Amino acid sequence: xxISKKLTLYIFVVGVLFLVVALxxxxxxxxxxxxxxxxxxxxxxxxNIAQFVSKLLTEKAQRALSxxxxxxxxxxxxxxxxxxxxxxxxxxxxxIDSIDKxxxxxxxxxxxxxxxxxxxxxxxxxxxxxxxxxxxYGEIFLTDKYGALVASTAKLTTLAHxxxxxxxxxxxxxxxxxxxxxxxxxxxxxxxxxxxVVPVRKNEEIIGILKCNIMVLGAISTIIEDFRNEGVTIxxxxxxxxxxxxxxxxxxxxxxxxxxxxxxxxxxxGSIILESKSGDMLTAxxxxxxxxxxxxxxxxxxxxxxxxxxxxxxxSWHIYLSKNLEAVYALARERTYSILVTGLALIMxxxxxxxILGYSLTKPINRLALVAKKIGDGDLNVSEVPDSEDEIGQxxxxxxxxxxxxxxxxxxxxxxxxxxxxxxxxxxxxxxSEEKYRAIIEQSIDxxxxxxxxxxxxxxxxxxxxxxxxxxxxxxxxxxxETQLQLIPKEQVTPELxxxxxxxxxxxxxxxxxxxxx
Numbered sequence: 425x426x427i428s429k430k431l432t433l434y435i436f437v438v439g440v441l442f443l444v445v446a447l448x449x450x451x452x453x454x455x456x457x458x459x460x461x462x463x464x465x466x467x468x469x470x471x472n473i474a475q476f477v478s479k480l481l482t483e484k485a486q487r488a489l490s491x492x493x494x495x496x497x498x499x500x501x502x503x504x505x506x507x508x509x510x511x512x513x514x515x516x517x518x519x520i521d522s523i524d525k526x527x528x529x530x531x532x533x534x535x536x537x538x539x540x541x542x543x544x545x546x547x548x549x550x551x552x553x554x555x556x557x558x559x560x561y562g563e564i565f566l567t568d569k570y571g572a573l574v575a576s577t578a579k580l581t582t583l584a585h586x587x588x589x590x591x592x593x594x595x596x597x598x599x600x601x602x603x604x605x606x607x608x609x610x611x612x613x614x615x616x617x618x619x620x621v622v623p624v625r626k627n628e629e630i631i632g633i634l635k636c637n638i639m640v641l642g643a644i645s646t647i648i649e650d651f652r653n654e655g656v657t658i659x660x661x662x663x664x665x666x667x668x669x670x671x672x673x674x675x676x677x678x679x680x681x682x683x684x685x686x687x688x689x690x691x692x693x694g695s696i697i698l699e700s701k702s703g704d705m706l707t708a709x710x711x712x713x714x715x716x717x718x719x720x721x722x723x724x725x726x727x728x729x730x731x732x733x734x735x736x737x738x739x740s741w742h743i744y745l746s747k748n749l750e751a752v753y754a755l756a757r758e759r760t761y762s763i764l765v766t767g768l769a770l771i772m773x774x775x776x777x778x779x780i781l782g783y784s785l786t787k788p789i790n791r792l793a794l795v796a797k798k799i800g801d802g803d804l805n806v807s808e809v810p811d812s813e814d815e816i817g818q819x820x821x822x823x824x825x826x827x828x829x830x831x832x833x834x835x836x837x838x839x840x841x842x843x844x845x846x847x848x849x850x851x852x853x854x855x856x857s858e859e860k861y862r863a864i865i866e867q868s869i870d871x872x873x874x875x876x877x878x879x880x881x882x883x884x885x886x887x888x889x890x891x892x893x894x895x896x897x898x899x900x901x902x903x904x905x906e907t908q909l910q911l912i913p914k915e916q917v918t919p920e921l922x923x924x925x926x927x928x929x930x931x932x933x934x935x936x937x938x939x940x941x942x
Contacts, residue, residue, distance in 0.1 A: 435778045439771040446767065447760055454756035459706070462752045463695050466708035466745050469651055471693055473658065474710040474743040476647045481714045484620050484638060485602045485721065491553060492624040492634045497566060500546045500575065501624060501632040504568045520572045520584050527573075527583035538579055546575035562610060562617050562637035566624070567591065569631050591633055593722040594621035600630045602721035604714070606662075606736030607637070608676060615639045616668065616675040641669050655751040660712075662739040663688040676734045680744065684709065688742045691716060697749070707746040715741040879904050879933050904929050 491497070508516050530538055541547065550564040554577050565576035571586020585591045593603035605619030618640040624632040648658045648669070659670035665685040667678045680688070681698050684707060693710040715723045717740070725736030862883070865872050871888035875881055884899040892911060899907050905925045909917055 436771060436775050439767075439774060443764070443767040443771065447764055450763055451756060451760045454759050455753050458752055458756045459749075462706060462747065463708070466706060466747065467693060467695055467710070469658075470708040470710040470743050470745045473647060473651050473745070474693075474712045477644055477660065477741070477743065478712045478714040480640075480643055480647065481604060481618075481620075481712070484618075484636075484640070485604070485622065488620040488622045488634060488636045489602070491550075491564075491636070492622050492632075494549060496545050496549050497624060497634070498626055498631065500544070501566070501568055502626065504572070504574050505570070505631055508568065508570055508572065516570060520570060520586075523572070524582055524584035528581070533579045541573055541576055541583075542579065544575055547577065550575060550577050559642065560638055562615065562639060564634075564636045567633045567635075569633075571633070574632065585633075589724065590619055590621050590635065593724065594623055594633050594635075595630060596623075596722070598630060600625065604721065604723040605635070606715075606723065606725040606739075606741075608725065608734035608736065610637065616641050641675065644669055645671075651745075655747060657746045659744050659746075661688070661742055661744060662736060663691075663711075663742060664737060664739045666734065668741065684744060688740070691740060698746070702748060704749040705746045706749055706752055707744055709742055709744045712741040712743065873899070873907075875904055877933065879929050881907060 508519070511519060526537065532538065533542065546566055550566070554561045554564055561577075563576060563578050563580065565580060566574045567585050568574055571584055571588075571591055573580065573583045573585070586595075590603055590605035593605075594601060596603075600623030603619075603621040605621055607617045607619055609615070610617035616639065617637045620636045620638060622634050623630045624634055644660060648660070648671075652658050652671070657670065659673075659680075660668045661680045662668060663685070665679040665682075665688075666676045667673060667680060668675055670678070679685075681700075683696060683698055687694060687696055687709055688711075691711050693708075695706065695708040698705045698707050714721065717723045723736075723740065724738050865874075865883055865885050868885060869887055871891040872883065872885045873881060873888050874883035881899045881902055881904065884894070884896045886896075888899075889895055892907075894907060894910055898910075905922065908925055908929075909922065912921070
């Protein structure tokens with residue numbers, strides 16, 4: 425596999441591995457970030473919805489207070505309070521109980537006794553208000569400061585109300601305050617009803633209590649729908665768990681999850697992950713401030729009475745907002761998919777670029793490989809090497825320099841071989857000449873002796889053996905004076921003679937004696 429292909433494969437494998445690691449890390453981080461962002465967003469939304477619902481209730485209370493300031497109401501209350509105020513407490517209680525009993529026993533709304541309360545100036549005023557805002561108000565009625573009915577838009581279950589929790593909650597021992605009566609399902613209206621109970625004042629004195637039963641779910645549903653997005657469930661529930669409003673569900677027919685109810689009791693905002701059949705749900709929750717029962721107004725109810733059921737049992741209202749975690753993580757998946765597509769595209773682009781760069785980089789290397797092959801084949805005439813200033817160019821120059829050196833060395837080698845061959849041939853000729861010379865000397869009938877430069881016998885032919893009687897083995901390699909002494913009778917050999925002979929022969933070899941021709 426070529427370098428360019430290896431480089432491409434390496435880049436592709438490393439790129440894929442890096443992309444896989446990046447995708448795993450990114451998806452993990454994106455899930456965390458998505459969950460954190462969605463948690464804060466859901467909490468903010470739950471808080472905002474709770475504030476809007478609280479604001480809605482406060483606005484309804486302000487409207488009720490405005491209604492209570494109408495002159496027709498205060499005038500009617502003053503007259504009624506003066507009438508009942510002339511009685512002592514026992515007589516007044518007896519009077520109210522008697523007319524309350526008669527009210528309950530009288531079933532016909534057209535009865536003159538009933539009509540005295542349903543058809544008078546105050547009742548007419550309340551009817552006009554009811555018609556002005558169609559579908560919002562159930563009953564609107566007014567009681568005097570003793571709790572007895574003064575006027576109403578419809579026949580109520582009872583006429584006396586001073587003993588009821590909502591009346592006492594608004595009267596507040598004479599100091600007066602707004603009271604929200606979470607009645608639950610009101611049989612007389614046939615819908616979920618919230619009672620807005622406000623005191624009617626005259627010169628800071630409470631002279632009566634006005635109650636407006638409103639069908640509040642319509643306005644609440646509008647608020648919730650404004651905040652609801654696809655895949656998000658928003659609802660309103662009591663802290664005890666009964667769901668007041670959730671799209672697609674009937675009021676007070678379902679309960680919130682127990683873990684969420686435990687959070688409601690804390691009366692604070694927050695979020696929790698809940699298990700459900702459709703998967704884990706990220707649920708944010710927030711209390712509706714005006715339902716927490718602060719000093720300026722009260723909130724509560726009774727679980728059940730003669731005219732309503734599933735009422736509030738001292739519970740607050742809470743907004744909850746739920747979203748499936750899979751939907752929360754959808755953004756993380758989309759982001760990861762985008763990175764995957766982008767990463768694969770980049771890897772392909774880089775792979776193509778690496779092929780081009782690899783070819784560009786390996787082209788001079790391939791040229792160097794061809795040059796190296798030529799050198800290996802014995803062709804040292806190198807000219808086609810990369811001519812660049814980078815490392816490959818420097819390597820090419822080094823190879824060319826090496827080839828030139830090798831060529832020079834080869835030339836010197838050839839010259840040396842020729843010279844050696846010449847010397848060998850000369851030596852061979854000399855050897856052959858010497859052999860011929862030796863053969864001539866050996867075959868000569870004359871006695872021939874040849875010495876070397878050290879006066880030692882080198883040649884002693886057969887004829888010399890015959891003439892002197894000295895064998896070649898006893899002559900060759902011996903000094904000349906020793907062979908000379910062998911030719912002199914032993915009795916004539918003296919040390920002086922030996923010394924003279926040595927000096928004589930030495931002088932001959934040192935050319936001090938001219939003995940040519942002798």
